[in-house]
Amino acid sequence: MPRNGSGIMTTTRLFSFFARRSHALAAAVFGALAFAAPAAAETADLPMVGVPKNWGIGFQPSASPVKHEMVWFHNDLLMPVITVTTIFVMMLLLYVMIRFNAKANPKPSKTTHNTLLEFVWTLVPVIILVIIVVPSLKLLYLADKTADAEMTLNIKGYQWYWGYEYPDHGDIEFSSYMIPEKDLQEGQVRLLSTDNPVVLPVDTNIRLLITANDVLHSWAMPALGVKMDAVPGRMNETWTRIEKEGVYFGQCSEICGTNHAFMPIEIHAVSKEAFAKWVEKQGGKMPEKTAEAAVTDAAPTAEN
Numbered sequence: 001m002p003r004n005g006s007g008i009m010t011t012t013r014l015f016s017f018f019a020r021r022s023h024a025l026a027a028a029v030f031g032a033l034a035f036a037a038p039a040a041a042e043t044a045d046l047p048m049v050g051v052p053k054n055w056g057i058g059f060q061p062s063a064s065p066v067k068h069e070m071v072w073f074h075n076d077l078l079m080p081v082i083t084v085t086t087i088f089v090m091m092l093l094l095y096v097m098i099r100f101n102a103k104a105n106p107k108p109s110k111t112t113h114n115t116l117l118e119f120v121w122t123l124v125p126v127i128i129l130v131i132i133v134v135p136s137l138k139l140l141y142l143a144d145k146t147a148d149a150e151m152t153l154n155i156k157g158y159q160w161y162w163g164y165e166y167p168d169h170g171d172i173e174f175s176s177y178m179i180p181e182k183d184l185q186e187g188q189v190r191l192l193s194t195d196n197p198v199v200l201p202v203d204t205n206i207r208l209l210i211t212a213n214d215v216l217h218s219w220a221m222p223a224l225g226v227k228m229d230a231v232p233g234r235m236n237e238t239w240t241r242i243e244k245e246g247v248y249f250g251q252c253s254e255i256c257g258t259n260h261a262f263m264p265i266e267i268h269a270v271s272k273e274a275f276a277k278w279v280e281k282q283g284g285k286m287p288e289k290t291a292e293a294a295v296t297d298a299a300p301t302a303e304n
C-alpha cells in the first residue's frame with residue numbers, strides 16, 4: 001500500500017535542499033559506487049551492474065536481450081551511418097566553399113538542373129532509410145511483449161514514488177521511495193537507492209505492466225533497455241529478462257512534478273532460489289501452476 005504523508009514531506013524538504021545546491025548536484029549524482037547495497041539477506045553482496053559511473057559515456061552495461069539489440073542498433077548501424085553522412089556532407093561543403101567561391105570561380109555556371117544528380121540524391125537517402133527501418137521495426141516488436149512470460153510485475157507511478165505488485169506470487173505489494181541523503185547507508189547511492197528495492201529473478205521472462213495513478217510517469221531502466229510511459233487509465237506492456245545478478249538503477253523519465261527527480265527505481269536481480277526465498281519472506285508464495293497458466297490468470301488484460 002502507498003505510504004502517505006511523511007514520505008512526501010521528507011522528499012519535498014529534500015528537494016528544496018537540492019535546489020539550493022544544484023550546481024554540485026549534477027557532478028555528484030553520477031558518483032560511481034563499487035560496493036553492494038545492504039538489503040535483505042537474499043540481495044546482499046550483489047554487484048553494482050546498472051549504475052552511472054564518473055565520466056561515463058555511452059550505454060550502461062547491457063543486461064537484457066532487448067538492450068543487446070539496442071546497443072547493436074545504435075553502435076553498429078546508426079553511428080556508422082551518421083558518421084559517414086556527416087563526413088560526406090562536410091566534405092561537399094568544403095569543396096563548394098573552396099572550388100566555387102567568388103575568387104576561385106568569378107564566372108559562375110548558369111546550370112540549374114541535373115536530372116541524374118537529383119535522382120541519385122533522392123534515391124540514396126531513401127535506400128539508407130529502408131535499410132534502417134528493417135532492424136528498427138524488429139526491435140520495436142521485440143520490445144513490445146514476450147510471448148512466454150514466466151511472471152508479471154505490475155508497476156504503478158505515483159507523485160512521487162513507485163508502487164509494485166507481484167500478482168503471480170501471492171499479491172506481494174509495496175511502495176518504493178528514494179532514501180533521503182541524510183539516511184543513506186554505506187553502499188547506497190545518492191538519489192538512486194530506494195527503501196524497498198524491486199527484487200526479481202534472473203533468466204526469467206518478466207512481463208512488465210506499467211501504469212500511473214495521478215500524472216504521466218515513465219519507468220526507465222537503462223541497463224535493461226526499458227523506458228515505458230506510465231499513463232493514468234492505461235496499461236502499457238513491455239518485458240525484460242535480466243541476465244546478470246546485480247543491482248540496477250533507473251529513474252522516472254517523464255517530467256511529473258516537483259519531485260520528478262526523486263523517484264528512482266532500484267532492482268535487485270537475484271538467482272531464482274534467492275527470489276523464492278524473498279517471496280516467502282514477503283508472505284507471498286511461488287506459483288504452483290505452470291508458468292503459462294499463471295500468467296494468463298494474472299494478467300488477462302495484457303492479451304487484448
Ligand SMILES: [Cu+2]
Binds near residue numbers: 216
Ligand atoms: Cu514520475
